Amino acid sequence: MDFSMSPRAEDLQARLQAFVDERITPATPIYWQQFEESGDPRFHPPIMEELKVEARARGLWNLFLPNERWGAGLTNTEYAPLAEIMGRSFLTSEATNCAAPDTGNMEVLAEFGTPEQQEQWLLPLLDGEIRSCFAMTEPWVASSDATNIQSRIERDGDHYVINAHKWWTSGALSPRCRVAILMGVSDPEADKHRRHSMILVPMDTPGVQVRRGLTVFGHDAGPGHAETLFEDVRVPASNMIGAEGMGFAIAQARLGPGRIHHCMRAIGLAEHAIELMTMRAQMRVAFGKPLADQGVVRERIAESRLQIEQARLLTLKAAWLMDTVGVKGAQTEISAIKVVAARAATDVIDRAIQVFGGAGVSGDWPLADMYAHARTLHLVDGPDDVHLMQIARRELGRFADLRPAT
Numbered sequence: 001m002d003f004s005m006s007p008r009a010e011d012l013q014a015r016l017q018a019f020v021d022e023r024i025t026p027a028t029p030i031y032w033q034q035f036e037e038s039g040d041p042r043f044h045p046p047i048m049e050e051l052k053v054e055a056r057a058r059g060l061w062n063l064f065l066p067n068e069r070w071g072a073g074l075t076n077t078e079y080a081p082l083a084e085i086m087g088r089s090f091l092t093s094e095a096t097n098c099a100a101p102d103t104g105n106m107e108v109l110a111e112f113g114t115p116e117q118q119e120q121w122l123l124p125l126l127d128g129e130i131r132s133c134f135a136m137t138e139p140w141v142a143s144s145d146a147t148n149i150q151s152r153i154e155r156d157g158d159h160y161v162i163n164a165h166k167w168w169t170s171g172a173l174s175p176r177c178r179v180a181i182l183m184g185v186s187d188p189e190a191d192k193h194r195r196h197s198m199i200l201v202p203m204d205t206p207g208v209q210v211r212r213g214l215t216v217f218g219h220d221a222g223p224g225h226a227e228t229l230f231e232d233v234r235v236p237a238s239n240m241i242g243a244e245g246m247g248f249a250i251a252q253a254r255l256g257p258g259r260i261h262h263c264m265r266a267i268g269l270a271e272h273a274i275e276l277m278t279m280r281a282q283m284r285v286a287f288g289k290p291l292a293d294q295g296v297v298r299e300r301i302a303e304s305r306l307q308i309e310q311a312r313l314l315t316l317k318a319a320w321l322m323d324t325v326g327v328k329g330a331q332t333e334i335s336a337i338k339v340v341a342a343r344a345a346t347d348v349i350d351r352a353i354q355v356f357g358g359a360g361v362s363g364d365w366p367l368a369d370m371y372a373h374a375r376t377l378h379l380v381d382g383p384d385d386v387h388l389m390q391i392a393r394r395e396l397g398r399f400a401d402l403r404p405a406t
Contacts, residue, residue: 003316009078016060016085023054024092031091041220042175051095052128062126064098067110070126076319080264087268101134101170104258105181112242112250121179130178133171135228144386147192151184153199158237160199164230172226173213177203186244196247200239207233217372259334259381263315263341266377269370270348274304277352300351311344332394335387342377349374
């Protein structure tokens with residue numbers, strides 16, 4: 001395995017870190033001040049647009065997209081350390097136009113979109129002029145098994161009629177969200193992996209309704225997640241992405257890179273948490289000595305470093321495999337890092353909260369928000385349980401011939 005960076009990727013890494021230090025970190029309190037003063041939970045702070053202009057001027061734009069025509073053309077191995085830097089502050093991903101769900105939607109449009117779809121939707125997304133959302137998960141079925149999806153996409157002449165009830169529609173609450181990529185059943189009689197299609201739905205189409213924002217651990221998640229209804233929504237047949245029945249295959253192509261991006265950012269989140277934990281341990285005194293001199297605190301710090309390094313190495317291996325043998329050849333590793341990185345981030349942040357004491361669960365420090373985000377990573381893009389099941393299935397399959405006949 002070769003995790004070495006190209007000179008260009010090393011340069012981007014240095015420039016991205018400088019951008020975070022020089023612009024993102026000072027802008028973060030301004031962002032939250034503008035947000036709070038607006039009184040609007042969907043408000044888009046103007047400082048973000050300033051950061052986007054700066055990022056683009058520095059050549060830090062669309063770094064996630066391996067397609068050289070549309071993006072930076074980096075390999076997964078090269079993008080990994082960049083995403084880790086982005087994971088330390090959620091402002092960085094949006095400022096560099098590398099924020100989900102737009103990243104996955106842009107990858108879909110770049111790979112499967114028609115020239116007309118790319119002109120209408122991909123280019124504005126690449127320019128950061130609009131946002132998008134992804135509508136796959138449904139409230140009344142176990143959507144971790146995509147074959148359960150009940151939403152219907154039915155052909156009617158030159159149009160498709162869509163009826164769907166979705167939730168956790170990522171990005172739908174943003175006032176700048178202009179289009180959804182929706183996954184639904186277009187042929188209920190087809191093979192279970194050929195029943196689904198993906199289709200573009202402009203958010204201003206009659207019948208599209210954003211019902212409410214969903215809270216995370218009792219708190220408003222901002223523009224991130226919504227319950228959405230699509231009632232007799234008519235869109236042109238040209239809005240179909242790829243061919244009918246390709247939805248499941250497109251979903252797998254979309255979620256593979258998306259999962260590894262989540263894992264890279266989770267490691268950055270964990271690095272931020274261990275820094276906060278160690279600084280707190282050096283500064284606070286209890287029972288006559290700094291917390292850093294308490295054995296239990298040292299053990300928490302050491303265990304955290306072990307988990308972070310293990311997760312990073314496994315993530316880099318998965319990225320290298322994706323670059324060398326493709327997503328299909330890296331399936332086991334992608335599933336593994338999806339579990340391991342979420343665990344590492346959650347565990348490290350939880351230990352940091354414990355060292356901070358009551359301050360750790362307050363809004364005065366970022367750890368509570370960081371924990372809420374890390375905990376959701378155990379569910380997004382397939383819950384841990386499904387990935388563990390798939391890993392076990394592949395391991396057991398190696399010795400399937402030893403099973404007794406039944």
